Amino acid sequence: MAASSSLQFTATPFNQFHSKQVPKHATKWGTIRCSAASPSKSYNITLLPGDGIGPEVISVAKNALQLVASIEGFEVAFEEMPMGGAALDAVGVPLPAETLNSAKRSDATLLGAIGGYKWDKNEKHLKPETGLLQLREGLQVFANLRPATVLPQLVDASTLKKEVAEGVDLMVVRELTGGIYFGKPRGFSTNENGQEIGFNTEVYAAYEIDRIARIAFETARKRRGKLCSVDKANVLEASMLWRKIVTALASEYPDVELSHMYVDNAAMQLVRNPKQFDTIVTNNIFGDILSDEASMITGSIGMLPSASLGAAGPGLFEPIHGSAPDIAGQDKANPLATMLSAAMLLKYGLGEEKAAQRIEAAVLDALNRGFRTGDIHSAGHKLVGCKEMGEEVLKSIDSKTPAAV
Numbered sequence: 001m002a003a004s005s006s007l008q009f010t011a012t013p014f015n016q017f018h019s020k021q022v023p024k025h026a027t028k029w030g031t032i033r034c035s036a037a038s039p040s041k042s043y044n045i046t047l048l049p050g051d052g053i054g055p056e057v058i059s060v061a062k063n064a065l066q067l068v069a070s071i072e073g074f075e076v077a078f079e080e081m082p083m084g085g086a087a088l089d090a091v092g093v094p095l096p097a098e099t100l101n102s103a104k105r106s107d108a109t110l111l112g113a114i115g116g117y118k119w120d121k122n123e124k125h126l127k128p129e130t131g132l133l134q135l136r137e138g139l140q141v142f143a144n145l146r147p148a149t150v151l152p153q154l155v156d157a158s159t160l161k162k163e164v165a166e167g168v169d170l171m172v173v174r175e176l177t178g179g180i181y182f183g184k185p186r187g188f189s190t191n192e193n194g195q196e197i198g199f200n201t202e203v204y205a206a207y208e209i210d211r212i213a214r215i216a217f218e219t220a221r222k223r224r225g226k227l228c229s230v231d232k233a234n235v236l237e238a239s240m241l242w243r244k245i246v247t248a249l250a251s252e253y254p255d256v257e258l259s260h261m262y263v264d265n266a267a268m269q270l271v272r273n274p275k276q277f278d279t280i281v282t283n284n285i286f287g288d289i290l291s292d293e294a295s296m297i298t299g300s301i302g303m304l305p306s307a308s309l310g311a312a313g314p315g316l317f318e319p320i321h322g323s324a325p326d327i328a329g330q331d332k333a334n335p336l337a338t339m340l341s342a343a344m345l346l347k348y349g350l351g352e353e354k355a356a357q358r359i360e361a362a363v364l365d366a367l368n369r370g371f372r373t374g375d376i377h378s379a380g381h382k383l384v385g386c387k388e389m390g391e392e393v394l395k396s397i398d399s400k401t402p403a404a405v
């Protein structure tokens, strides 16, 4: 199968995990395969449904995890915890200590989405988004991997011309816990003319660049061997250091072809000729913007998963979309980004590659059979809601023999 149609989000599982004894779970979909011996492996997964469409898409992804685990002969136990607006309503903070502790104790965490109009006017420390930053910081997940793959089935959903979008298969590796989103000093003040000012600091220590660059080189090595480091080294000192450290590391990865690009050019090239990119590595703020831009090449934000990884300890896996308050509670959400995030959890977080491939193959199969949620729907396809799309993917998981995966 061609790379562009295979959803192969190739990379090394960076985290180490240990097995724990947990209770057995069953699913109402499909047949649960029981091996004669008890499953040798079991994992604890923290689920953070969050707000808006979060609970809808998490419930679908949870069923997929249960089903592939039963087929592949391992066990999963879920601990569902409040996060974001749901946690603010329940206990008054966006990331309760119990939620962070559960995520830290687990083998991996799957997050739906957080946020909504209700909490938009809250003070900063009481915003759902603050909880998300705290979670990433608490788990020390400094590397955010966001694949953007244009599936042949959805090429017409892209806003780019077919010939530009066709075959795009790239990975953005974004630094997640440093840079201007965390740098100090930051705040509000008054300048010498008595005018109000707001200020932030873009700052990177050498070790922060080194560790994200290593993950990016490793990721590129497992893909097509091309790494493009994006910075603004013609203007920013933090970017100058970034470029120096990434360049120095290249000698350790002679099989990876390294290039550099300024962020303004990268933003342009992503819409001009996105196929030129394999793996992109960049800082927190540039990665935030470029990965959203890359996502639109694929046609829908509802299709894109992400993984956030640290040097050790559990990873955080989540769709890149938000809580979509405009469609929340209406069974209109596309659950595929969360299902593919669950696949990334299996692959990168638990090292359960085969189970991950089962979900990826099933997503493609459901699309091949013509099922579409509203965000990716076009004439000639069957319009379904979140639940039905989830059920169709489960049917595909269940009908695939291991050889077909």
Ligand SMILES: NC(=O)c1ccc[n+]([C@@H]2O[C@H](COP(=O)([O-])OP(=O)(O)OC[C@H]3O[C@@H](n4cnc5c(N)ncnc54)[C@H](O)[C@@H]3O)[C@@H](O)[C@H]2O)c1
Pocket (backbone or CB within 6 Å): 053, 112, 113, 114, 115, 116, 117, 129, 132, 301, 302, 303, 318, 319, 320, 321, 322, 323, 324, 325, 326, 327, 332, 333, 334, 335, 337, 375
């Ligand atoms: N990681 C996160 O949890 C995260 C990320 C981004 C935004 N947010 C929060 O989400 C809230 C809404 O933000 P926004 O509107 O800018 O972004 P959004 O991603 O929630 O929605 C943008 C548009 O995409 C649509 N959309 C998003 N996900 C979809 C899906 N799975 N299926 C179908 N359509 C989908 C929405 O209906 C909306 O029209 C805000 O409170 C924001 O802070 C959270």
